[in-house]
Amino acid sequence: xxxxxxxxxxxxxxxxxxxxxxxxxxxxxxxxxxxxxxxxxxxxxxxxxxxxxxxxxxxxxxxxxxxxxxxxxxxxxxxxxxxxxxxxxxxxxxxxxxxxxxxxxxxxxxxxxxxxxxxxxxxxxxxxxxxxxxxxxxxxxxxxxxxxxxxxxxxxxxx
Amino acid sequence: xxxxxxxxxxxxxxxxxxxxxxxxxxxxxxxxxxxxxxxxxxxxxxxxxxxxxxxxxxxxxxxxxxxxxxxxxxxxxxxxxxxxxxxxxxxxxxxxxxxxxxxxxxxxxxxxxxxxxxxxxxxxxxxxxxxxxxxxxxxxxxxxxxxxxxxxxxxxxxxxxxxxxxxxxx
Numbered sequence: 311x312x313x314x315x316x317x318x319x320x321x322x323x324x325x326x327x328x329x330x331x332x333x334x335x336x337x338x339x340x341x342x343x344x345x346x347x348x349x350x351x352x353x354x355x356x357x358x359x360x361x362x363x364x365x366x367x368x369x370x371x372x373x374x375x376x377x378x379x380x381x382x383x384x385x386x387x388x389x390x391x392x393x394x395x396x397x398x399x400x401x402x403x404x405x406x407x408x409x410x411x412x413x414x415x416x417x418x419x420x421x422x423x424x425x426x427x428x429x430x431x432x433x434x435x436x437x438x439x440x441x442x443x444x445x446x447x448x449x450x451x452x453x454x455x456x457x458x459x460x461x462x463x464x465x466x467x468x469x
Numbered sequence: 470x471x472x473x474x475x476x477x478x479x480x481x482x483x484x485x486x487x488x489x490x491x492x493x494x495x496x497x498x499x500x501x502x503x504x505x506x507x508x509x510x511x512x513x514x515x516x517x518x519x520x521x522x523x524x525x526x527x528x529x530x531x532x533x534x535x536x537x538x539x540x541x542x543x544x545x546x547x548x549x550x551x552x553x554x555x556x557x558x559x560x561x562x563x564x565x566x567x568x569x570x571x572x573x574x575x576x577x578x579x580x581x582x583x584x585x586x587x588x589x590x591x592x593x594x595x596x597x598x599x600x601x602x603x604x605x606x607x608x609x610x611x612x613x614x615x616x617x618x619x620x621x622x623x624x625x626x627x628x629x630x631x632x633x634x635x636x637x638x639x
Contacts, residue, residue, distance in 0.1 A: 400530045
């Protein structure tokens with residue numbers, strides 16, 4: 311199942327991801343906030359490194375002002391995600407889709423047949439509805455931070 | 470609220486730092502003074518006949534001194550020595566703390582007091598931020614990124630690519 315990410319207007323599915331402290335992050339945590347889910351293939355792969363570093367720069371100065379919560383999502387174990395985050399010096403909270411592996415990525419339509427998340431961005435509105443989504447043509451290609459802002463604009467235009 | 474929605478990269482302006490023969494093919498480098506691949510590209514660009522423009526794209530999370538280094542380059546620019554500082558920064562990326570920046574300013578014979586005031590000034594900070602924001606809007610995601618008329622190159626860049634750009638009719 312990899313038909314591309316859930317399209318705008320689709321309610322986010324029920325799901326359970328693990329936060330770094332081991333607690334659950336579910337659909338209910340999306341309600342009331344605009345949420346950006348950054349699906350990335352692997353912790354410590356060089357391309358992800360650049361992507362989260364760039365998004366961190368954007369998050370600190372811009373996204374929080376717009377009230378957008380950003381999370382990194384991968385199938386890595388939480389320990390790896392935290393180590394990755396510390397190595398990068400980024401503060402973007404991480405959510406783990408480790409067990410059952412990739413279940414949430416599948417539910418969002420972003421599971422790569424190779425067994426890891428596609429490089430995809432999904433913005434969920436405060437009502438839990440997908441407002442915008444994007445999947446990179448290949449996991450090697452980094453979606454620019456500008457695309458996030460284009461997506462937020464589209465979200466605002468529909469509201 | 471600054472919007473960072475997609476927009477074409479800005480054309481060259483008086484604000485850009487340019488080096489190389491005026492009639493050579495042009496290339497714009499988006500770079501970060503603490504990024505090792507940027508230093509590698511800067512080295513490879515030496516001796517290649519290109520008209521090079523440098524714009525700032527400092528990523529603070531992985532490179533905590535990148536922004537300070539960019540500020541030092543801009544402060545040097547205000548005393549007419551941008552490229553000299555650019556080269557000194559890239560030549561020794563392990564030494565980017567304030568005393569190291571002062572050492573470089575001294576080596577270039579800059580007015581040190583002015584250099585120190587300028588690098589912290591709102592104008593210098595705004596310049597770096599403008600470069601960064603325009604880069605984000607233009608889809609820059611990593612450093613170095615080279616913008617040539619016909620293509621973009623990012624990450625590790627072969628000397629061969631630079632030779633080809635140099636040989637291309639502009």
